[in-house]
Amino acid sequence: MGASLKDVAKLAGVSVKTVSNVVNEYRHVSAATRSRVREAIDQLGYRPNLTARHLRYGRSGIIGLALPELGIPYFAELAEEVIAAAERESWSVLIDQTDGRGDRERLTSSGARSRTIDGLIISPLALDAEFLTAMRADLPLVLLGEQVGPGIADLVAIDNVTAAREATEHLLGLGRRRVAAIGDQRVSAAGTANVRLQGYREALAAAGIAYDPDLVVPAESYHRPDGAAAMRLLLSLADPPDAVFCFNDLLALGALRTLLAAGLRVPADVAIVGVDDIEDGRFSTPTLTTVAPDKTQIAEAAVTMLLERVNGLDAPPREVIAPHALQVRESTNTVAGARCPM
Amino acid sequence: MGASLKDVAKLAGVSVKTVSNVVNEYRHVSAATRSRVREAIDQLGYRPNLTARHLRYGRSGIIGLALPELGIPYFAELAEEVIAAAERESWSVLIDQTDGRGDRERLTSSGARSRTIDGLIISPLALDAEFLTAMRADLPLVLLGEQVGPGIADLVAIDNVTAAREATEHLLGLGRRRVAAIGDQRVSAAGTANVRLQGYREALAAAGIAYDPDLVVPAESYHRPDGAAAMRLLLSLADPPDAVFCFNDLLALGALRTLLAAGLRVPADVAIVGVDDIEDGRFSTPTLTTVAPDKTQIAEAAVTMLLERVNGLDAPPREVIAPHALQVRESTNTVAGARCPM
DNA sequence: CTGAAAGCGCTTACAG
DNA sequence: CTGAAAGCGCTTACAG
CATH class of the missing domain: 1.10.260.40 (lambda repressor-like DNA-binding domains)
Incomplete structure (x- = not known):
């Protein structure tokens, strides 16, 4: 040719x-x-011919990014930042969708292990420590989100326990006493859901409020429909909540929809907090209070750390804890007046 | 190693x-x-070592997907489908973000032209026919969204004129007479914005309603803030609209936010229709009426056509027109009762 | 059923 | 400042 x-x-x-x-x-x-x-x-x-050049150099110039799915705005926004950060260093990004199952087969077959990429940034989810340790032996690895085991690989995350505690404290500070949590997951012991639940429980304990398991609703996936369904469940309780901490914004937006459709007012009747700070929450009605992780910093740190590994850095696993901040908006702002959308 | x-x-x-x-x-x-x-x-x-294998075969097993940005849910959802479709055929996808500028430099440098990918699915936007024709000489190409020129490359799109006409007719069918349009763009003569505007005008003409340029507001990008700003402009008119056709859902959600924040009711005071059928619009309050393109079919057609070209198919440029359907939801459903979210 | 050799397109010591 | 040659890891005619 x-x-x-x-x-x-x-x-x-x-x-x-x-x-x-x-x-x-x-x-x-x-x-x-x-x-x-x-x-x-x-x-x-x-x-x-870059393929030839890569063969000669023993690397491809491509890094992998393994995410649950691009359909979740948080991951799409993160992917956007990762691609931009990689491009600045003249690297390309191959995206793998793990479908939240963290399925080993997919990762194995999809090139992650077949030497077509020089390194992998991975949002681990259902993957266990053992598998990740084996992967790291093959391929420079950076974990995104949550530490799966002690010192498996480089990690970049936010302090999820603190973030969850702050979110819950914010709701308690509003005078709410029936604070629910949506997004519990039993999948892996060290998953994000667990640390967020821990922060939630710490806040309740500090406020002297008993933990009520009825107020903690699991979510199979973290999409709007899951949040909507969980909220319906909470509304069916004899003593329904007056506030909800959702483990991500999508769950929160689903919960919001259920509340409004049920004729309840947000935040007057039920206040809501999410996590992720996706664009949707800045334009919903009411706008959504959320814990905002610094996505740009997360992406940059992940790319930087990965490229250092690709370039041969041999050091013990490192951890970067990116900053986060609670963005207070209408869904918890009881001072603002109520408006009627329809 | x-x-x-x-x-x-x-x-x-x-x-x-x-x-x-x-x-x-x-x-x-x-x-x-x-x-x-x-x-x-x-x-x-x-x-x-796949790199070696690819060198030997003269191809990389990787296709490129050039999109404005993953932060726009429509493109994220589309990317999700393209990656899934490619994976089914054992191909990987490298994503390029063109930032909506369709900047040639970026494309040139980012691998599209450097033989690291075997073909490219591209959402052209600001790229002109001349440049795309030159690209096609180098690389199998499939255009997404809108034909840039006559017979430049394989294309997969929906019938945007008809879609826009139907959306506008739907608003007129509600009895609205001051129907605005948000999302006009002057960039390229054959862009998506222009064909949607054409459909809008056709519907007005068919209903015997004069075209009022004041009701057509441009949008620099297609994000929520643009829609919100455009709607503020429309509300400042002496004779504001009673309905709005937005060229995508994000613009519509931004416009919705402005309307609700201004104390107006949707759809009672102003009805809204968008395009794209992103998940957000199915959970906003009110939910959003929208033109739903069949994203799965679009993605599959694009991947199939591209791989045929990669495999040497030498035929004149082909066109696949994917189906679309108007999803009527609360933002234009004047029958449903109004609810108060806050 | 298996082996020795060439070649995909590049880069890099090694000479000159 | 420039050239001839080896080699990155694979596959594929070509022999046997």
Whole structure:
């Protein structure tokens, strides 16, 4: 198909080494030779074959990003940042969707382990420590979100316990006493859901409020329908909640929908807090109070750490804890007046 | 780093050809040899180097997907489907974000033109026919969304004129007479915005309603803030609209926010229709009436057509028009009762 | 059924 | 400042 270095060399009447020198902009090429080579390149429409270059260098210039699904805005926004950060360093990003099952087969088959990528940023979810440890032996790895086991690989996350505690404290500070939690998951022992639940419980304990298991509703996935269904369950309780801490914004937006459809007012009757700070929550009615992780910083840290590993850094696993901040908006702001959308 | 075919061959005491035969599961390998090779593979932890294989085959097994940004849910959902469709065919997807500027530099540098991908699915936006024609000479191309010029490359899209006409007719059918449009763009002559505007105008004309340029508001990008700002502009008119057709759901959700914040009721005072059918609109309050393109079909058609080209199909540019359907929800349903969210 | 050799397109010591 | 040659790891005619 395309022309190769050899073709260019032949046309320019020089060796491939010289063409390579010109292409890679090494000095020590005479101006005359350089322009002759340039001409040949233009004439043939030559562009370097990156696959060959990668084979030679022993790397592909591509990193993988394994996420549950792009359909969850938090991950889409994060992917956006990761791609941008990688591009700044002239790396490309291959995205793998794990469907939240963290299915080993998928990861294995999808190139993560087949040396087509030089490193992997992975949101682990259902993957266990053992599997990840094995993966790390093959491939530089950066974990996103939550530590799966002690010192498995580099990690970038926010302090989820503190974040959850602050969110719950904020609701308690509003004077609410029946504070529910939506998003519990029993899948893995160290998952994000568990640490968020822990922060929730700490806040309740500090406020001297008894933990009521009825107020903690699991969510199979973290989409709006799950939040909506969980909220319906909570509304069916004899003593329903007056506030809800949702483990992500999508669950919160689903819960919000259920509340409004049931004729309840938010925050007057039930206040809501989410996590992620996705754009949706800044334009919903009411707007959504949320814990905002610094996604740009998370993405940059992940890419930086991964490339350091790809470049041979041999150090014990590192942890970057990115900052987060509670964004108070209408869904917990009882001062603002109520409005009627329909 | 990892073991190569040669290492395995040496350990198993056979030639590399034989190892290759085993790895690729060719028949005609004696059971004894096969198991000896298998053992060596396990022992060395051998996995094939895809880069080398790709060099040999002259292709990378990777296709590119160039989108404005993953932060726009429609594109994130589409990317999700494209990745899934590609994976079914054992292809990987490299995502490029063009930032809506369709910037040539980015595309050029980001691998699209550097032979690291075997084909490209691209949402063209600001790219002109000339540039795309030049690209197609290098690389199999499938255009997403809108035809940029006559017969430039394979295209998959919905019938945007009809979709826009139907959306507008739906609003007119509600008895609205001041129907605004948000999302006009002057960038390219054949862009999606223009065909949607055309459908809008056709519907007005068919209903015998004069076209009022004051009711058509441009949007620089298609995010919620743009819709919110455009709606504020419309509300400042002496004779504000009683309905709005937004060129995508994000604009519609932004407009919705402005209306509710201004104390207006939707749809009682102003009815709204969007395009894209993103998940947000199914859970907003009120839920959003929208034109739903069949994203799965769009993604599958794009991947199928691209792979056909990658496999050498030499045919004139083809067009796939995917189905769409108007999803009527609360934002235009004047029959449903009004509820008060806050 | 298996082996030795060439070649995909590049880069990089090694000479000159 | 430039060239001839080896090699990255794979596959594939070509022999046997």
